[in-house]
Amino acid sequence: MVDSAQPRDLLRFATAGSVDDGKSTLVGRLLYDTKSVLADQIEAVERASVDKGMTTPDLSLLVDGLRAEREQGITIDVAYRYFGTPSREFVLADTPGHVQYTRNTVTGASTAELAVLLVDARNGVVAQTRRHAAVLSLLRVPRLVLAINKIDLIDYDEAKIAGIGKEFVELTRSLGFADDAVQVIPVSALVGDNVATRSDETPWYEGPTLLEHLESVPVEGPDAEAPFRLPVQYVIRPRAAAGAAGDDLHDYRGYAGQVASGTVRPGDEVVVLPEGHRTTVSEVRTADGPLDGAGAGLSVTVLLADDIDAPRGAMIAAAADPPEVTSELDATLCWLHEKPLAPGARLLLKHGTRTTQVIVGALTSRLDTETVSYIDAPDELAINDIGRVSLRVADPLPVDPYARIRTTGGFVLIDPPTGNTLAAGLVGDPLASVPAAI
Amino acid sequence: MTAPAQSPALDALDALESEAIHVFREVAGEFDRPVILFSGGKDSTLLVHLAVKAFAPAPVPFPLLHVDTGHNYPEVIEFRDSLAARLNLRLEVARVEDYLADGRLVERADGTRNPLQTQPLLDAIAEHRFDAVFGGGRRDEERARAKERIMSLRDAFGRWDPRKQRPELWNLYNGRHAPGEHVRVFPISNWTELDVWRYIKRENIELPSIYYAHEREVFRRDGMWLAEGPWGGPRDGETLERRSVRYRTVGDGSCTGAVESTASTLDEVIAEVTASRLTERGATRADDRLSEAAMEDRKKEGYF
Numbered sequence: 001m002v003d004s005a006q007p008r009d010l011l012r013f014a015t016a017g018s019v020d021d022g023k024s025t026l027v028g029r030l031l032y033d034t035k036s037v038l039a040d041q042i043e044a045v046e047r048a049s050v051d052k053g054m055t056t057p058d059l060s061l062l063v064d065g066l067r068a069e070r071e072q073g074i075t076i077d078v079a080y081r082y083f084g085t086p087s088r089e090f091v092l093a094d095t096p097g098h099v100q101y102t103r104n105t106v107t108g109a110s111t112a113e114l115a116v117l118l119v120d121a122r123n124g125v126v127a128q129t130r131r132h133a134a135v136l137s138l139l140r141v142p143r144l145v146l147a148i149n150k151i152d153l154i155d156y157d158e159a160k161i162a163g164i165g166k167e168f169v170e171l172t173r174s175l176g177f178a179d180d181a182v183q184v185i186p187v188s189a190l191v192g193d194n195v196a197t198r199s200d201e202t203p204w205y206e207g208p209t210l211l212e213h214l215e216s217v218p219v220e221g222p223d224a225e226a227p228f229r230l231p232v233q234y235v236i237r238p239r240a241a242a243g244a245a246g247d248d249l250h251d252y253r254g255y256a257g258q259v260a261s262g263t264v265r266p267g268d269e270v271v272v273l274p275e276g277h278r279t280t281v282s283e284v285r286t287a288d289g290p291l292d293g294a295g296a297g298l299s300v301t302v303l304l305a306d307d308i309d310a311p312r313g314a315m316i317a318a319a320a321d322p323p324e325v326t327s328e329l330d331a332t333l334c335w336l337h338e339k340p341l342a343p344g345a346r347l348l349l350k351h352g353t354r355t356t357q358v359i360v361g362a363l364t365s366r367l368d369t370e371t372v373s374y375i376d377a378p379d380e381l382a383i384n385d386i387g388r389v390s391l392r393v394a395d396p397l398p399v400d401p402y403a404r405i406r407t408t409g410g411f412v413l414i415d416p417p418t419g420n421t422l423a424a425g426l427v428g429d430p431l432a433s434v435p436a437a438i
Numbered sequence: 439m440t441a442p443a444q445s446p447a448l449d450a451l452d453a454l455e456s457e458a459i460h461v462f463r464e465v466a467g468e469f470d471r472p473v474i475l476f477s478g479g480k481d482s483t484l485l486v487h488l489a490v491k492a493f494a495p496a497p498v499p500f501p502l503l504h505v506d507t508g509h510n511y512p513e514v515i516e517f518r519d520s521l522a523a524r525l526n527l528r529l530e531v532a533r534v535e536d537y538l539a540d541g542r543l544v545e546r547a548d549g550t551r552n553p554l555q556t557q558p559l560l561d562a563i564a565e566h567r568f569d570a571v572f573g574g575g576r577r578d579e580e581r582a583r584a585k586e587r588i589m590s591l592r593d594a595f596g597r598w599d600p601r602k603q604r605p606e607l608w609n610l611y612n613g614r615h616a617p618g619e620h621v622r623v624f625p626i627s628n629w630t631e632l633d634v635w636r637y638i639k640r641e642n643i644e645l646p647s648i649y650y651a652h653e654r655e656v657f658r659r660d661g662m663w664l665a666e667g668p669w670g671g672p673r674d675g676e677t678l679e680r681r682s683v684r685y686r687t688v689g690d691g692s693c694t695g696a697v698e699s700t701a702s703t704l705d706e707v708i709a710e711v712t713a714s715r716l717t718e719r720g721a722t723r724a725d726d727r728l729s730e731a732a733m734e735d736r737k738k739e740g741y742f
Contacts, residue, residue: 010450219447238496287491299459419614
């Protein structure tokens, strides 16, 4: 049971894996074993399973929430699940596994601090595993778990499981993951081996269960060394009437936003971009009062020493280490929409709190996710393609390389006539360090 | 990717609060006419509290909208009005009973008015030209809601199309919409019922008294304790009894049940929610039991 009084931290993680590797069962098992599925939900699943003529409850019905999903027995879209244990709360981005749905992996991975990648123990590391690992590396998900599932179907064969684990660690090493960022766990989601309880069938396995690992893995708090960035969301100006109780607020002008990276403290030298005016932070506060400092992820209001125009869309950044302000971007795009991208397209780009027009230049290369190497310039990017492009933006943008700062290196592309989100964009080439072939 | 020196991560409630405040400020920055759906229930009261924190010391720059089924608990309506007055927020009320009176809607055979809220809601959105509508929906409530985006486009008919949802990446929300369309916004998507109660305790947020155990005349129907009221109860064979109960959700009186409880303080409520083997909707909302996809179907029509 959850100790409700104790402050706990929050781990956001995502699942990835192909269609038949048992992902829904694993998610169902995690929810079930952490007592996050309540009696009425189980009853609803049992009722629906009986209606479908099944003799045992179909646990995938716990997670497939849409009519079309139940009718077709597939998962269409990313869903978010919640569970908690005494030590931690979890937000799980449960992504569909279809090969063509790289876009769902991208969506789930964008906010994940950890990803659980599933493989079927009978098949080991397959092309889909390499593809997903490459996407997770590209998106800079800090930690990976390889869940080798269905170990009951290979008679808990230690040598075979060790071989899969070794191959995966070599793969992730080549993608830039440190060994201590990768954990391999043999499980059977169906039976419950090593998910929440240790299996008697794997006495040779000395690592944690999946749940133990999720509970104990360090949550990637903000990078303490990263330079300060605050996209200005909204300017708070109370404009209290003279003589009223709030008269002292007459000159109040607070720049509200969520700290994207680094830390801000009163007295810090900052620069307001893209104009480049320099000033000092006079106060950092929330509705609860002034703060000594604020780190990444916190929504705050910053007051500046000088009367500088910093409207929504501006960025307040550490004066000593500001982002590059540029109208020309080289970026990696994950194309998410059925409508393909061709050079010359005029789109909208949302970065931080600023939306600006953009013209797509040359498509320089496309990632072959099979081999995790870039291949020659394509004519277009189709849905689920990942490729490098050059972009020209109408207003100069303060950007960091995505490989350095996830929050200020990411952007989305939007289709002006429909408003659809077309692409996830990563400033620079986050896979640059990866060797040409894996 | 060796991890550099890290600062401690935010406490879960701080992280959820910061995310919700971020969403409020994005909407204030990008939309012309937002509104907060406010029923006086715990989730919408939490929304208003978060909105106050997002814009302090300035006032909340949005009005409130209540879709009133006419089947209310008096304590909740009093609470609704006093909160709006205290914060000096404009409160619009769209009344289902106006629609019943002139025949635009007809009473359902089962007496529930929850599904009847959709048309007054959509009409109010059109009449006031609201372009962003905040709701207290959470993804942990129901399977269809688990698929809901934080910012979710509704077409000119108010409909949700789960197959055409925009991916949400990082914290970059896309609120683009054509004239006549609007966006539903769910700042507390990632909260669970227990998060809500723990935060209410942490922030000392006042709620309508019916969330805490009290004695009430109730009768049993479909495994729930319903209060006596103008929605038709008790019927033949149903008898009123005096019980110690409290409410886990506040909705239309015809389909919102009470749970037997002696939890009269926040700590007792939190302990009870922690130990409960039923979800709040499963325990007390008849409208979600209408079919396997009751919530999804209503959302597709424009309901929250």
